[in-house]
Amino acid sequence: DVKVTQSSRYLVKRTGEKVFLECVQDMDHENMFWYRQDPGLGLRLIYFSYDVKMKEKGDIPEGYSVSREKKERFSLILESASTNQTSMYLCASRPGTSGPWGAKNIQYFGAGTRLSVL
């Protein structure tokens, strides 16, 4: 079974702090995603990585950065946390190029990190 592990389930941070959210997947997937999920707004893509050291901005990258130094690990960084970044953060991975055709689209999610910025 694919496993995507997010380092924390709950985090409470202060405004202005630098926050690191870590995500590790164990299936050698090429593609990894960071989303945030807010009531009424659904899933919104923050950043995407298609390979080590490669990244693309998603729909809402402002205030965030990412790091992918190893294939299995994708980190989301909040450079200076603000109250409007209080949210549920979800990491996902997907095969990308390997595996059966229809299965390439499947995204496997971590349990999520509920971040509160005070």
Next chain:
Amino acid sequence: DAKTTQPPSMDCAEGRAANLPCNHSTISGNEYVYWYRQIHSQGPQYIIHGLKNNETNEMASLIITEDRKSSTLILPHATLRDTAVYYCIVRVVQAGGTSYGKLTFGQGTILTVHP
């Protein structure tokens, strides 16, 4: 991606089959049907997918009509732990490295399994 329509909510008795419908009347020939669910305060979970044939795995069965304009997710023996929001998504395969592979969910169906 083709638009999908799902009922906003459904109820099911524990131990009975839960049949969740999804309408995707504008689906194109190369689009797959995917189902995910999200239990409260957890990350979304992939359930099953299919192109045109019916599919079954350890979690559920997927029945796709012959014209592919609708599908039904079947949880054969629903338990209380199956209470969740269920999302039906239709999309072409985005192979390789592209952020077009990002996932977006509609409103989904809130399935409540009661004792």
